[in-house]
Amino acid sequence: MSNSENKAGSYAIVGFGKIGQALAKAFARKGIEVSVATTRDPKSFASDAAAIGPGIIPTTLAEAVKADVIFLAVRFESHPDVAKALPSWQGKTIVDVTNAYGVPPEKMGGLPSARFVAQAFTCGKLVKGFNHLIAAILEQDPAVHGGKRVVFLASDDDGAATEIGALAENLGFAPVKLGKLSEGGLLVQARGNSWGQLIFQDLVKFD
Template sequence: MSYAIVGFGKIGQALAHAFARRNIDVTVASRRPPEALAQQARAIGPTVVAKSLREALEADTIILAVPFGEHSEVAKALPSWKGKTVVDAMNALVPPEELDGLVSSAFVAKAFTGAKFVKGFNHLIAAALATDPIVEGGHRVVFLSSDDEDATVPVASLARQLGFAPVKLGRLNEGGALVHARGRIWGPLIFQDLFKKEQ
């Protein structure tokens, strides 16, 4: 399984730290050329490699960490997203009426035709996401939701590899609505820094 993070702001870099901590290879890309990201990527760790957007999109699993308004440009970079898993780590700071009455991930998913689409890694602030998720025998929780139950399986596996405790919330418009930000409306689980003790 290969991984890419598209977007290299605070959230993208925080996720890159999570991959580097576990020595898991990950490609990072943004609208800037890869050479503009290379020094920062190397500083995070040797498993973090900056590449072009097109190269990054060759990965099996792509984590979207771009500003919400840029997701459609990323979606246009491939003619079909069939066979890809897309993880939406964005928050939509736009008025709900701009989302056609949908939760933000359902709105975004329409642009990624054919992809397995999962909401995840979006409810934590970057500083929490970047730190070691294992504290005093507990694992920091990340919430996952998708309209495709099968899609959450590999993302939950990745979350566990990164040291997190994945918690599935069900469909996007049901449990997933708890971690969606729309305009000034914040889901009640956003910013909740929770830990799950090992059984």
């Protein structure tokens, strides 16, 4: 058992492209340890992880999915491959950071993209979030002009949305809950050739 598994509330980011690295920078900024994984050998991105900070731990996909909270920062098409890493996602919270831009709605059975993703993660709790900003903005310090950068969260599980809202606050963001995946989730999703109304809206909340 590594230290990270013993800690209450462990975090992992699956996918280490621009968005995965932007998320890792948010964790590093606050000194919160997070595992990062891709389908590749961890050695192949260890130096990129080390460059972000000592608490960014390169690991295998099989190790990463032991975390309590898993950020899904892969290409939308790759989410079923990640979902296969565990037979059941019971007790796990998955934060869906994917965008299904260019994926025809009929390929998703007409479902909102996050609900389609949720189907792959059997028994897991899915929260759509952190996906509406481009990596270049997401990776910046969320403290802006005396306010906090907003991240939108949508989930069919209120407890999971609250859990990720608390994490977002710990990371310095201002979480705004949008309700269920088929309601607020539509405002922050991409599918086919359309973007939800809140995608790319870089908003700052002042207390």
